[in-house]
Amino acid sequence: MSSNKRGRHRSKQPMIFDAWNYKVLALGIFLVIIGFAAMYIENEVQGFISLYVSPIVIMSGYLTVVVAILKHDQGTSKAS
Template sequence: MGSQKYGRRSSNQPMIFDAWNYKVLALGLFLVIVGFSAMYLENEVEGFISLYISPIVIMSGYATVILSILKHDRNSSKTS
C-alpha cells in the first residue's frame, strides 16, 4: 500500500482500445462537431443544410463513434 501511489497504473496493463479505435473515434467526434457547426452557421430553420445535410453528417458521426467503441480486434488481445 505504501509502495504505490494512488492513481498510478502499472506499466503491464494493456490499453483498452487500439490506435485504430482512437482514430475512428476522433473522426466520429469531428463529424458530429462539423454537423452541428454547419447547422448553426446556416442559421435557418427551413434551410437545405439544416434539414438534409447536417442530420446525415451528425448521424454518420454517431455511427462512427459507436463503431469505434464496439469494434474489438480479437487478434490483439492477449490472454495470460
C-alpha cells in the same frame, strides 16, 4: 508512504482501445461537431443544410463513434 511504493511498481495494463479505435473515435466526434456547426452557421430552420446535410453528417458521426467503441481486434486479445 504506501502510495509511493505503488506508484513505482505500477503493473503494465493493456490499453482498452487500439490506435485505430482512437483515430476513428476522433473522426466521429469531429463529424458530430462539424454537423452541428454547419447547422449553426446556416442559421435557418428550413434551410437545405439544416434539413438534409447536417442530420446525415451528425448521424454518420454517431455511427462512427459506435463502431469505434464496439470494434475489437481479435488478434491482439490475450486469452487469460
